[in-house]
Amino acid sequence: MQQLVAVLVGVLMASSVYLMLSRNLVRFVLGLALISHAANLLIFVSGGITIAMPSLVPEGASRPAPGGSDAVAQALILTAIVISFSVLTFALVLAYRAYQRLETVDTDAMRAAEPRRPPPSGGAGDLP
Amino acid sequence: MSWLLFGPIVLPLIAAVVTGSAGGDPRRQRAMSLCSVLGLLGLAAALLTTVWREGVFSAQAGGWPAPFGITLVADHLSAAMVAVTAVVGVAAVVYSFEDVGSAVLSRSFHPLLHALLAGVCGAFLAGDLFNLYVWFEVMLISSIGLLVVGGTRAQLDGAVRYAALSLIATTLLLTGIGLLYGLVGTLNMADLHLRVPELANQGLVTVIALIFIVAFGLKSAVFPLFFWLPASYHTPKVTVSAVFSGLLTKVGVYALMRLFTLVFVGDAGFTHQILLWVAGFTMVTGVLGAASHEHLRRILSFHIVSQIGYMILGLALLTPLGLLGGIFYVIHHIVVKANLFFVAGAVRRLGGASDLSRLGGLYRDKPLLAALFFVPAFSLAGFPPLSGFWAKFLLVRASIEAGQYAIAATALGVGLLTAYSMTKIWLNAFWKPLPGHLVPPAPLPPARRRLLLGPVAGLAAITLAIGLYVRPFYELAERAASELLDPSAYVEAVLGEAGGPVGSAGRSAGNGAAR
Numbered sequence: 001m002q003q004l005v006a007v008l009v010g011v012l013m014a015s016s017v018y019l020m021l022s023r024n025l026v027r028f029v030l031g032l033a034l035i036s037h038a039a040n041l042l043i044f045v046s047g048g049i050t051i052a053m054p055s056l057v058p059e060g061a062s063r064p065a066p067g068g069s070d071a072v073a074q075a076l077i078l079t080a081i082v083i084s085f086s087v088l089t090f091a092l093v094l095a096y097r098a099y100q101r102l103e104t105v106d107t108d109a110m111r112a113a114e115p116r117r118p119p120p121s122g123g124a125g126d127l128p
Numbered sequence: 129m130s131w132l133l134f135g136p137i138v139l140p141l142i143a144a145v146v147t148g149s150a151g152g153d154p155r156r157q158r159a160m161s162l163c164s165v166l167g168l169l170g171l172a173a174a175l176l177t178t179v180w181r182e183g184v185f186s187a188q189a190g191g192w193p194a195p196f197g198i199t200l201v202a203d204h205l206s207a208a209m210v211a212v213t214a215v216v217g218v219a220a221v222v223y224s225f226e227d228v229g230s231a232v233l234s235r236s237f238h239p240l241l242h243a244l245l246a247g248v249c250g251a252f253l254a255g256d257l258f259n260l261y262v263w264f265e266v267m268l269i270s271s272i273g274l275l276v277v278g279g280t281r282a283q284l285d286g287a288v289r290y291a292a293l294s295l296i297a298t299t300l301l302l303t304g305i306g307l308l309y310g311l312v313g314t315l316n317m318a319d320l321h322l323r324v325p326e327l328a329n330q331g332l333v334t335v336i337a338l339i340f341i342v343a344f345g346l347k348s349a350v351f352p353l354f355f356w357l358p359a360s361y362h363t364p365k366v367t368v369s370a371v372f373s374g375l376l377t378k379v380g381v382y383a384l385m386r387l388f389t390l391v392f393v394g395d396a397g398f399t400h401q402i403l404l405w406v407a408g409f410t411m412v413t414g415v416l417g418a419a420s421h422e423h424l425r426r427i428l429s430f431h432i433v434s435q436i437g438y439m440i441l442g443l444a445l446l447t448p449l450g451l452l453g454g455i456f457y458v459i460h461h462i463v464v465k466a467n468l469f470f471v472a473g474a475v476r477r478l479g480g481a482s483d484l485s486r487l488g489g490l491y492r493d494k495p496l497l498a499a500l501f502f503v504p505a506f507s508l509a510g511f512p513p514l515s516g517f518w519a520k521f522l523l524v525r526a527s528i529e530a531g532q533y534a535i536a537a538t539a540l541g542v543g544l545l546t547a548y549s550m551t552k553i554w555l556n557a558f559w560k561p562l563p564g565h566l567v568p569p570a571p572l573p574p575a576r577r578r579l580l581l582g583p584v585a586g587l588a589a590i591t592l593a594i595g596l597y598v599r600p601f602y603e604l605a606e607r608a609a610s611e612l613l614d615p616s617a618y619v620e621a622v623l624g625e626a627g628g629p630v631g632s633a634g635r636s637a638g639n640g641a642a643r
Contacts, residue, residue: 020296025288032295039302046310072196073309076258080302083265087295090269094276094291098284110288112281113363 005045012038025095025105032091036084040077047073130187132178133200133253135171136210139164140217140246148239154231158221161238165217168245172207172214179207180604184611184621186255194623195319199255203618204608205455209252209382212462215590216374217245219583223470224367226477226579228277237277237365243270244371251379255622257305257315260383264301264347268294271376274368275360286360293356297346304339311336318622320391321615330394337392337399341384341406348380350440351409354433358417361432362425362482366473369425373432374466378458381439385454388443389612396446403444408535411437411542418549424472424482424557427549428465431508434542435461441539442523445530451609453522456601460507460515460594467504467587474580475501475557480569484553488562498558500581503588505554507595509547515594518602 012034019031047070055064055071064071095105102110143164150157179185179202189198202210220241228237247267254260272294275287309315311332312323324333342353349357357377361369384403392399414434421427439461442454474497476482479490491498507514510521520543527536562568572580594601611617 028292032292032299035296035299036302039299039306042303043306043309046306070313073306076306076309079258079262083262084299087265087269087298090272091291091295094272094284094287097276097279098288101279101281101284107288110285112285113283113289113359114285 001051002045002049005041005049009038009041009045012041023107025098025107028107029088029091029095033088036080036088040080040084043073043077043080047071047076129178129185130200132171132175133185133187133202134189136168136175136214136249137200137246137253139167139171140242140249144239144242144246147242150235150238154234157234157238158225161221161242162218164242165214165221165245168249169211169214169218172211175202176207176211178202179204180607184617186621195314195316198259199316199318199622200253201255201318201618201622202253203611203621204604205382205385205612206252208455208459208604208608209378210249212459213245213248213252213375215587216371216462216466217241219466219470219587220367220371222579223370223473223583224365226576227367227473228365233277233365237274237367240270240273240277241371244274244375248375248379252382255317257308257317257320261298261301261305264298264379267376267379268298271372274371275364277368278365280363282363286363289356290360293346293353297343300339300346301343304336304343307332307336307339316622317386317390318615318619321619322623324391325394333392334395334398337388337395338402340387340392341399341402344380344384344387345406346380348377348384348436348440349410349433350406350436351413354410354414354436357433358426358429361429362423366425366469366476370466370469370473373428373469374462377432377436378439378462381436381443381458384440385443385451385612389446389451390615390618393446400444400446403440404532404535407437407441407444408538409437410434410440411538415542415545415549419545419552422484424475424484424487424553425469427553428468428472431468431546431549432465434546435465435508437542438520438523438539441527441535445526445532446613447526447530448606448609448613449522449526449529451612452602452605453519453526455608455612456522456605457519459601459605460519460591463587463590463594464504464507464516467584467591468501468508470580470584470587471497471501471504474584477572477580478569478577479557480566484556486563486566487557488560488566489558489568491558493568496581500584500588501554501558503591505550506547507591509550510543511547513595515591515598515601517595518598 016031016034016038019027022028050069053068055068057064099105102112147157147161150160184203186199186201188194224237228234244267247263247270250263251260254263272287272291275290276283312320314320314323327333346353361372411434414430418427418430439454439457442450442457478494478497479487481487507516510516524536524539
């Protein structure tokens with residue numbers, strides 16, 4: 001099971017890199033979504049995956065039964081998922097706003113911040 | 129004393145909420161904003177004096193013992209960084225009264241600025257890696273928000289680039305954290321310091337260290353990973369540029385300094401060698417980029433990259449003098465760099481342009497502005513007796529003492545090119561007469577001009593103070609550096625003295641790390 005998830009992390013990471021290499025902003029954002037899934041799953045594996053072994057402390061003991069998975073790692077992913085969810089939403093909105101204002105999703109064609117050629121003196125390219 | 133540690137995080141967060149709900153009354157919002165940063169400055173000063181007098185101290189959120197709960201720690205480095213952050217915060221809020229003048233913009237500007245300050249202070253005080261990651265995300269979200277306040281096309285373009293690379297960086301950071309947790313089973317930095325050397329598989333630790341180098345390297349804009357910075361920092365409001373240039377990349381540098389002295393020192397010959405190369409290339413590429421540009425804020429953006437190299441150099445040497453120089457450099461640089469961006473904004477408002485070809489005659493028309501530019505610009509280039517001279521002097525001397533003559537020569541050469549670049553600005557914007565076909569803009573009313581130049585003058589005074597009374601700053605950096613190199617006080621403050629039974633539990637966890 002752990003090996004399987006580990007391979008899945010690798011596959012997700014590889015596909016996200018493939019998507020992020022694209023010049024299309026939408027594909028890039030999808031790549032970001034996948035890479036954050038990969039990172040979250042990685043934390044999940046690092047805490048250990050067990051089947052039908054709740055990480056609870058048995059009555060009378062002071063620590064969880066041995067062999068169970070680590071609950072801290074799962075708490076970490078919960079936080080990470082919430083953060084990556086909000087960040088991703090933000091990225092989507094940003095991409096949409098950029099599409100509205102710049103009228104393209106091709107990152108090569110987005111030259112508003114860095115004009116291709118320095119404008120001649122007195123040109124209209126003076127940035128704020 | 130724990131309120132001293134929570135205060136610098138909680139106060140800006142409260143301010144973010146309060147200024148956000150101030151609604152349509154910009155005057156009230158500004159007053160609250162100013163009160164909050166002044167309060168932050170007071171808290172930071174109290175924190176710094178406490179650390180100065182009593183040494184490192186920590187607090188556990190919710191009373192959970194150290195390796196398990198959320199830990200906040202202040203040593204000399206953290207306290208100094210929080211103090212400089214507060215100084216930049218005050219300057220930014222005052223400057224924003226004029227720069228972010230419109231009520232619509234300032235409504236979103238102030239809450240985001242305070243959220244950013246909370247994230248920065250949180251990152252400086254965090255005692256465990258996951259907490260550090262969370263503060264990085266807080267910083268990231270509020271900084272993207274600040275970047276697009278105003279919503280021009282250039283801003284959105286810059287924000288896309290900035291957001292893309294920052295998101296990759298934080299995901300990498302999270303990946304590194306996950307791997308480290310899987311390997312060690314703890315994320316508390318003091319606990320990591322004890323446990324990591326005992327691991328059997330040191331090769332894996334080095335691999336994880338490299339992931340952290342890439343993640344924080346992206347954040348701090350070092351050599352192969354800096355492209356997002358000059359692509360975005362010249363687009364937002366000047367106040368935002370100044371705060372970013374002063375604080376954001378330095379949080380990355382701080383995290384590198386913390387981790388690569390406390391946790392990843394097992395294979396220093398390899399990791400710190402990489403950092404040394406990175407430092408050299410960062411210095412050179414940054415300054416060459418700056419030399420090739422004509423737009424004031426883009427020149428300054430490239431200089432940020434170049435200066436980051438010096439700070440990393442201090443870390444890469446890993447000698448007492450090297451770290452001292454690196455820390456001194458960070459403190460000096462935050463003040464100077466934020467100030468240069470403020471000056472660039474003032475030049476644009478008073479001189480009418482940001483392009484060097486469309487500026488001129490400012491020395492004759494605005495001698496005060498010229499004097500105020502002179503101080504941070506030539507401090508950046510390293511002219512005595514300004515603060516940059518001492519910072520560069522310490523680093524070059526440390527490199528020579530460590531036998532790294534090539535990097536010492538690089539640092540000196542880059543200093544020369546920085547001086548060239550600052551002279552270029554000086555010649556074009558201040559000395560050269562204004563090109564004939566251009567008319568200078570109408571002068572600002574004195575009250576508004578004071579709002580622009582007040583923060584500049586204040587920060588310039590700090591630069592002069594660091595340059596002329598270098599002793600206390602040197603001693604602060606010296607103490608911070610010795611704490612980094614010998615983390616026993618840090619480890620004991622986190623694991624050893626958490627108070628009562630918690631303390632003894634922490635101590636046994638520390639001593640019994642071999643179990």
